[in-house]
Amino acid sequence: MPERIIKAFKNAEIEKISHLDYFNIAVSVDCVILGYEDKQLKVLLIKSDLEEFSGLNSLLGDLVRPDEDLDEASYRILRERTGLNDVYLEQVQTFGRLDRHPSGRVVTTAYFSLLDLHHHQLRLSHNDLRWHPINKVGKLAFDHKDILDSCLHRLRQQVLERPLIFSLLPEKFSLRQLQEVYEAILGTELDRRNFRKKVSLKDWLVDLGEMETDVPHRPGKLYKLNPGLKKRLRARLRVS
Amino acid sequence: MPERIIKAFKNAEIEKISHLDYFNIAVSVDCVILGYEDKQLKVLLIKSDLEEFSGLNSLLGDLVRPDEDLDEASYRILRERTGLNDVYLEQVQTFGRLDRHPSGRVVTTAYFSLLDLHHHQLRLSHNDLRWHPINKVGKLAFDHKDILDSCLHRLRQQVLERPLIFSLLPEKFSLRQLQEVYEAILGTELDRRNFRKKVSLKDWLVDLGEMETDVPHRPGKLYKLNPGLKKRLRARLRVS
DNA sequence: TCAAAAGTGTTTTGTGTACACCCATGC
DNA sequence: GCATGGGTGTACACAAAACACTTTTGA
Numbered sequence: 214m215p216e217r218i219i220k221a222f223k224n225a226e227i228e229k230i231s232h233l234d235y236f237n238i239a240v241s242v243d244c245v246i247l248g249y250e251d252k253q254l255k256v257l258l259i260k261s262d263l264e265e266f267s268g269l270n271s272l273l274g275d276l277v278r279p280d281e282d283l284d285e286a287s288y289r290i291l292r293e294r295t296g297l298n299d300v301y302l303e304q305v306q307t308f309g310r311l312d313r314h315p316s317g318r319v320v321t322t323a324y325f326s327l328l329d330l331h332h333h334q335l336r337l338s339h340n341d342l343r344w345h346p347i348n349k350v351g352k353l354a355f356d357h358k359d360i361l362d363s364c365l366h367r368l369r370q371q372v373l374e375r376p377l378i379f380s381l382l383p384e385k386f387s388l389r390q391l392q393e394v395y396e397a398i399l400g401t402e403l404d405r406r407n408f409r410k411k412v413s414l415k416d417w418l419v420d421l422g423e424m425e426t427d428v429p430h431r432p433g434k435l436y437k438l439n440p441g442l443k444k445r446l447r448a449r450l451r452v453s
Numbered sequence: 454m455p456e457r458i459i460k461a462f463k464n465a466e467i468e469k470i471s472h473l474d475y476f477n478i479a480v481s482v483d484c485v486i487l488g489y490e491d492k493q494l495k496v497l498l499i500k501s502d503l504e505e506f507s508g509l510n511s512l513l514g515d516l517v518r519p520d521e522d523l524d525e526a527s528y529r530i531l532r533e534r535t536g537l538n539d540v541y542l543e544q545v546q547t548f549g550r551l552d553r554h555p556s557g558r559v560v561t562t563a564y565f566s567l568l569d570l571h572h573h574q575l576r577l578s579h580n581d582l583r584w585h586p587i588n589k590v591g592k593l594a595f596d597h598k599d600i601l602d603s604c605l606h607r608l609r610q611q612v613l614e615r616p617l618i619f620s621l622l623p624e625k626f627s628l629r630q631l632q633e634v635y636e637a638i639l640g641t642e643l644d645r646r647n648f649r650k651k652v653s654l655k656d657w658l659v660d661l662g663e664m665e666t667d668v669p670h671r672p673g674k675l676y677k678l679n680p681g682l683k684k685r686l687r688a689r690l691r692v693s
Numbered sequence: 694t695c696a697a698a699a700g701t702g703t704t705t706t707g708t709g710t711a712c713a714c715c716c717a718t719g720c
Numbered sequence: 721g722c723a724t725g726g727g728t729g730t731a732c733a734c735a736a737a738a739c740a741c742t743t744t745t746g747a
Contacts, residue, residue, distance in 0.1 A: 218479045221503060221556040222516050230519070238480045238517060239458045240549075240560050263461060276462050277478060279470070279558055283549030307547040307562045309480075309523030316461040318519055320480050320560075322547045389698075406701070407737065430697040431744040629725075646728070647710065670724040671717040 239314075241321040242287045243274035243357065244302075245364040246295065248330030248344060249381040254397045255330065255344040256361065257294070257337075258353070265315045266354035270345070272361065274321060287324040296336040300328045301380040305367045306360075313356045325364040327380035372398055376417045379438040387425055387433035388412070417442060479554075481561040482527045483514035483597065484542075485604040486535065488570030488584060489621040494637045495570065495584040496601065497534070497577075498593070505555045506594035510585070512601065514561060527564040536576035540568045541620040545607045546600075553596045565604035567620035612638055616657045619678040627665050627673035628652070657682060 214237060219227055246257040258270035273294050277286040283304070292298055302324050309320040328335070330344065350361065372378055378394055379386075392408050412418060418436040425432035454477060459467055486497040498510035513534050517526040523544070532538055542564050549560040568575070570584065590601065612618055618634055619626075632648050652658060658676040665672035 214477050214479055215557045217556040218516075218554070218559060221554065222481070223502070224515070227516055227518075237454050237477050238519065239454055240478045240480060241462070262463070275464070276458075276467055277549070277560070278467075279478065280551065282551055283547060283560065304546060306544060307523060309517070309562070311520070311522055314458070314461065316457040317455045319458060320517070320523065320562075322549070322560075387699090404737070404739085405699090406739085409700080410702095411736085428698085429746055431699050431746085433699055627726090644710070644712085645726090646712085649727080650729095651709090668725085669719055671719090671726050673726055 237318075239317065239319040240277045240283075241274050241319050242277060242283060242290065243272045243321050243323050243360055244287050244290050244294075245272060245305075245323065245325040245361055246291065247325060247327050247347075247368070247381070249394050249397060250330050250344065252393050252397055253346040253348070254381075254394075255346050256350060257342060258345050258350070259339060259343075260341040261354040263315065263354065269352055269354040270343075270350075270357075271354035272323075272357045273342075283322055287322075287326070291326055291328075294338045294342065295328065296334055296338075297328055297332060300326050301377060302326045303367070303371075305364050308356055308360060310356060321360075323360045323364055325368060327368075327377060329381060329383055331383065369399060376415075376438065376442050379417075384437055385421060385423065385435045386437075387435055389433055391436075477558075479557065479559040480517045480523075481514050481559050482517060482523060482530065483512045483561050483563050483600055484527050484530050484534075485512060485545075485563065485565040485601055486531065487565060487567050487587075487608070487621070489634050489637060490570045490584065492633050492637055493586040493588070494634075496587050496590060497582060498585050498590070499579065499583075500581040501594040503555065503594065509592055509594040510583075510590075510597075511594035512597045513582075523562055527562075527566070531566055531568075534578045534582065535568065536574055536578075537568055537572060540566050541617060542566045543607070543611075545604050548596055548600060550596060561600075563600045563604055565608060567608075567617060569621060569623055571623065609639060616655075616678060616682050619657075624677055625661060625663065625675045626677075627675055629673055631676075 248255050248257065257273060259273060261267070261269050261271040273290050275286065275290050277283060281289065284302070287302055287304075288298075291300055291302065303326075305323045305325055307320060307322045311318065313319065313321070347361075347365065350358070352358065353361065368377070372395070378391070378398070381394055382390060388409055391412070392403055392405065395408070396403055417439055419439050421435045421437055423435040425435060488495050488497065497513060499513060501507065501509050501511040513530050515526065515530050517523060521529065524542070527542055527544075528538075531540060531542065543566075545563045545565055547560060547562045551558065553559065553561070587601075587605065590598070592598065593601065608617070612635065618631070618638070621634055622630060628649055631652070632643055632645065635648070636643055657679055659679050661675045661677055663675040665675060
């Protein structure tokens with residue numbers, strides 16, 4: 214750890230231990246990358262390449278570089294792993310248990326991200342990357358199950374308040390699709406009439422004047438997210 | 454940074470830069486320690502001892518030691534600064550801007566803490582520690598104003614949902630005192646009848662069968678926090 | 694003509710808010 | 721007896737929840 218930082222936190226005890234190799238704490242970010250498919254919420258996981266966790270999956274993370282912000286680091290991971298740039302990302306919590314990483318002290322900040330799993334630009338970086346239905350995620354490497362749970366908890370808290378959910382859908386979608394995404398996230402069934410009423414009271418949607426095609430039943434109207442809200446989402450993100 | 458960690462995150466680019474001195478990122482915690490006095494919410498600040506911020510106040514923080522958890526580090530700061538051990542503490546957010554610390558790269562995790570400013574065990578560690586009404590906090594050192602704001606935002610979000618507020622009060626309190634704390638936190642006035650109705654519907658309070666004394670008006674009943682909830686608060690904390 | 698989902702309104706229930714009067718105490 | 725806050729209940733508005741039938745399309 215650089216001398217200047219130690220001096221800035223002037224403290225005899227720190228000076229004593231600061232030169233020990235083990236004093237350094239590594240900083241990483243882990244991304245809970247969520248998508249939606251087959252009426253299920255899915256999370257992108259990779260086979261862990263650590264011996265200690267052989268056979269287990271883990272979230273996508275990396276060490277934070279010295280020249281990048283925490284937010285930037287999580288955007289980088291997303292970009293490297295999915296090829297997507299323009300996605301929703303939110304910091305959730307930082308995990309710092311002493312024994313959370315078998316190779317040493319690593320403090321990690323968790324982010325969740327919502328994206329359209331069928332986006333034409335989506336290119337998974339690696340064969341060992343797979344989408345897993347969140348209801349079927351078993352044991353994960355590290356404390357990644359805790360991280361996943363805390364991100365899902367945050368997502369459930371926020372999804373009714375703020376128009377996050379649209380990042381999971383293609384640009385054009387029907388009200389049924391939208392409702393199914395909510396049901397997948399919240400794990401409950403919703404009443405169709407009440408749902409439509411509630412959504413129509415917010416200013417979230419724009420009627421495209423188009424209809425579904427290729428459905429084996431009466432086609433529904435198609436909507437898109439109110440373009441004014443996209444900006445607000447980004448602005449909100451920048452605050453953190 | 455230890456070799457083992459670099460190997461665990463196997464990545465050619467990291468290996469290249471990992472031995473540079475500046476690669477190391479320091480990890481700190483900062484505590485927004487809140488108390489309540491004179492119908493105002495107050496935050497404990499200290500005069501910054503960095504030249505770059507001379508004349509400014511800052512939050513209480515310290516580097517995280519290699520052998521302590523993030524949560525432990527924030528408890529340690531609290532203990533060192535106030536002498537109090539048994540206080541409410543919650544992690545809020547992690548701040549990692551590149552230029553947030555003038556001496557180098559420091560990523561900090563923010564916690565807020567609620568305590569009884571008149572607790573008999575409270576012993577401030579330092580003469581430069583002062584309680585500042587949150588409405589009169591001006592410019593702070595580092596990004597500490599952002600940190601304070603984000604903690605206050607979180608506190609306001611949570612205070613109606615969960616029985617956090619009692620940590621700010623002495624063990625015995627009247628409904629008026631309780632209402633005044635809510636008003637100080639939320640920055641609004643509340644209707645007394647509606648407030649009492651709302652509180653009585655929750656299971657938060659136990660009627661002590663005692664009355665206020667030494668008040669120049671009709672004395673009110675005294676209450677304490679339902680003891681069952683103290684445990685829940687601690688349990689909740691442990692999760693993070 | 695059948696299956697599947699679209700689309701639409703009313704009633705009930707619960708919750709939040711506004712508001713006014715009498716009571717107990719200290720001075 | 722007056723000032724101060726304690727203690728209580730009711731009416732209204734709004735939001736959430738329950739609930740059923742007709743319509744449109746493709747197969």
